[in-house]
Amino acid sequence: MNYIISGKNITVTDGLKTAVEDKLGKLERYFTPDTEIIVTLSVEKERQKIEVTIPMKGSIIRSEQVSNDMYVSIDLVEEVIERQLRRYKSKIVDKEQAAASFQKSFMDKNYDEEDEVKIIRTKKFDIKPMYPEDACVQMELLGHNFFVFYNAETEQVNVVYKRKGNTYGLIEPEY
Numbered sequence: 001m002n003y004i005i006s007g008k009n010i011t012v013t014d015g016l017k018t019a020v021e022d023k024l025g026k027l028e029r030y031f032t033p034d035t036e037i038i039v040t041l042s043v044e045k046e047r048q049k050i051e052v053t054i055p056m057k058g059s060i061i062r063s064e065q066v067s068n069d070m071y072v073s074i075d076l077v078e079e080v081i082e083r084q085l086r087r088y089k090s091k092i093v094d095k096e097q098a099a100a101s102f103q104k105s106f107m108d109k110n111y112d113e114e115d116e117v118k119i120i121r122t123k124k125f126d127i128k129p130m131y132p133e134d135a136c137v138q139m140e141l142l143g144h145n146f147f148v149f150y151n152a153e154t155e156q157v158n159v160v161y162k163r164k165g166n167t168y169g170l171i172e173p174e175y
Contacts, residue, residue: 001028001035008042010070016041019071023078024052030085041070050077061085127157135160136168 003021005012020039027037031054038053048070054061061084065076129152130138139147139160146161151172159171 001025001031001033001037003037003039005039005041008040010041010043012041016070016074019074020050023074024081026078027081027085030082043070048073050074052077052081054081129155132158132160132168132170 001024003017003024005017005020010016020041024037024039036055038055040051042049042051046068047066048068049064049066050070050073051064052062061081063077063080063084065073065080067073067076127148127150129150131152132149135147135149135151135158138149139145139162146159148157148159150156151158154172156173158173161169161171163169
């Protein structure tokens, strides 16, 4: 596997680089040798964060983990990616497209589907035009952490969501 390791507000030492390659090297049993793994290590105050992105044909496998110790974050991110691969194998891999990125042994092995995503409820509601600020107020009134609405300014379906620090985010479609 090809590693692209970079750092934000942190110097990527040989020790960190070795730790990343050793831990993520466990994923070699899933991927072909030419698979590219993009790793970004960053530090913000006491937060030691690692972001791992594995671009593939037709999809992206990604995990981000934060702790107060970079080595703990590295351990966590490998476990999460491995769990994602096993859980979503049938959905991640469209056998005609992305199968070339995976080892044959991984493709041939069947994993339990008990962790499969199951939609247990469908909710329908009227969606009326409103401004993002009004959608945030409505979200707060409902006690939710996100709200889907029809944006009166852009005439598109958008989502507002709560962020840390009592701030809000807006998700808009990009066509």
